[in-house]
Amino acid sequence: PLVSLRTVLDHAAEHQYGVPAFNVNNLEQIHAILQAADATQSPVILQASSGARKYAGEMFVKHLIEAAVASYPKLPVVMHQDHGTSLAVCMSAVNLGFSSVMMDGSLKEDGKTPADYHYNVTVTREVVQLAHQKGVSVEGELGCLGSLETGMGEEEDGVGANRKLSHDEMLTDPEQARQFVEATGVDALAIAIGTSHGAYKFTRPPTGEVLAIERIKAIHEAIPHTHLVMHGSSSVPQELLSEVREFGGDIKPTWGVPVAEIQRAIKYGVRKINIDTDLRLAMTGAIRKHLMTNPADFDPRAYLKPAIAAMRAVCEARYQEFGAAGMA
Ligand code: G3H
Ligand code: 13P
Numbered sequence: 001p002l003v004s005l006r007t008v009l010d011h012a013a014e015h016q017y018g019v020p021a022f023n024v025n026n027l028e029q030i031h032a033i034l035q036a037a038d039a040t041q042s043p044v045i046l047q048a049s050s051g052a053r054k055y056a057g058e059m060f061v062k063h064l065i066e067a068a069v070a071s072y073p074k075l076p077v078v079m080h081q082d083h084g085t086s087l088a089v090c091m092s093a094v095n096l097g098f099s100s101v102m103m104d105g106s107l108k109e110d111g112k113t114p115a116d117y118h119y120n121v122t123v124t125r126e127v128v129q130l131a132h133q134k135g136v137s138v139e140g141e142l143g144c145l146g147s148l149e150t151g152m153g154e155e156e157d158g159v160g161a162n163r164k165l166s167h168d169e170m171l172t173d174p175e176q177a178r179q180f181v182e183a184t185g186v187d188a189l190a191i192a193i194g195t196s197h198g199a200y201k202f203t204r205p206p207t208g209e210v211l212a213i214e215r216i217k218a219i220h221e222a223i224p225h226t227h228l229v230m231h232g233s234s235s236v237p238q239e240l241l242s243e244v245r246e247f248g249g250d251i252k253p254t255w256g257v258p259v260a261e262i263q264r265a266i267k268y269g270v271r272k273i274n275i276d277t278d279l280r281l282a283m284t285g286a287i288r289k290h291l292m293t294n295p296a297d298f299d300p301r302a303y304l305k306p307a308i309a310a311m312r313a314v315c316e317a318r319y320q321e322f323g324a325a326g327m328a
């Protein structure tokens with residue numbers, strides 16, 4: 001059934017596991033995720049960004065996700081708005097039937113300019129008041145998402161502060177998180193703990209800690225009843241990069257967040273783990289491979305089937321690795 005984010009993450013907290021939240025834009029991604037969840041009996045979070053709603057058309061996004069819910073009636077499925085940039089965007093998602101929305105008030109309405117704390121609290125509180133009346137969960141964001149390595153906020157997608165920030169400045173402050181949760185009543189909070197969006201997270205193979213684990217512990221202690229969310233959680237598997245490159249793609253050397261680091265983050269309180277890039281890489285690698293090795297094929301189903309299989313493999317791995325398998 002369609003369930004709220006609160007329902008899924010309360011269960012995850014009770015049983016100490018993490019739930020991957022995969023971004024969706026089309027039918028093939030949704031099939032891949034649901035096939036993986038069904039095979040592993042895992043709870044499902046499908047999230048659509050504003051870009052996804054624009055790309056597919058919001059009615060298509062809504063009905064594709066509702067088709068997933070109807071096709072797998074036993075699996076809990078969350079329909080989540082990713083990175084809502086205003087009250088209007090969040091409420092349009094609520095009115096469409098989403099069971100969860102993210103109000104990203106860390107940025108202004110343009111989705112680019114960093115916003116101040118007061119704006120963030122005010123707009124997020126408004127979204128919570130309206131969404132909760134309809135049983136819809138709300139995720140907020142506090143802190144500057146970006147790479148600790150470069151000190152740049154959201155460097156790859158060009159969003160966020162372009163100013164170089166110190167290590168500490170970029171991380172979510174536990175005391176401010178406590179105040180934010182008290183003032184807004186959010187169900188879940190996206191925190192800045194060293195990740196950034198996109199494929200280009202780290203310029204060297206990560207050795208040792210890449211996440212600010214001590215900070216995760218401190219935030220979790222400060223807001224034990226609010227579920228922690230980690231954005232920018234793709235692991236950027238080197239074998240997916242190799243396949244894209246082998247079949248004509250051009251991707252610069254790059255590394256993501258190691259699965260072992262995510263597992264540590266889950267141990268200390270992270271419950272929702274956002275993944276988009278890894279499925280993009282899997283899909284692109286599989287399509288490139290199929291088209292290069294079968295140049296006479298032109299039926300889209302011929303290359304989209306292996307694309308679904310490649311994405312499904314990533315999803316199954318994450319459900320297992322995060323401890324969500326068997327929890328549906
Ligand atoms: O946080 C961003 C997600 O990866 C979605 O990306 O805005 O290009 O759909 P998008
Ligand atoms: P990645 O780019 O690491 O996959 O992160 C996606 C994300 O955080 C969506 O909100």
Ligand code: ZN
Binds near residue numbers: 232274
């Ligand atoms: Zn994100």
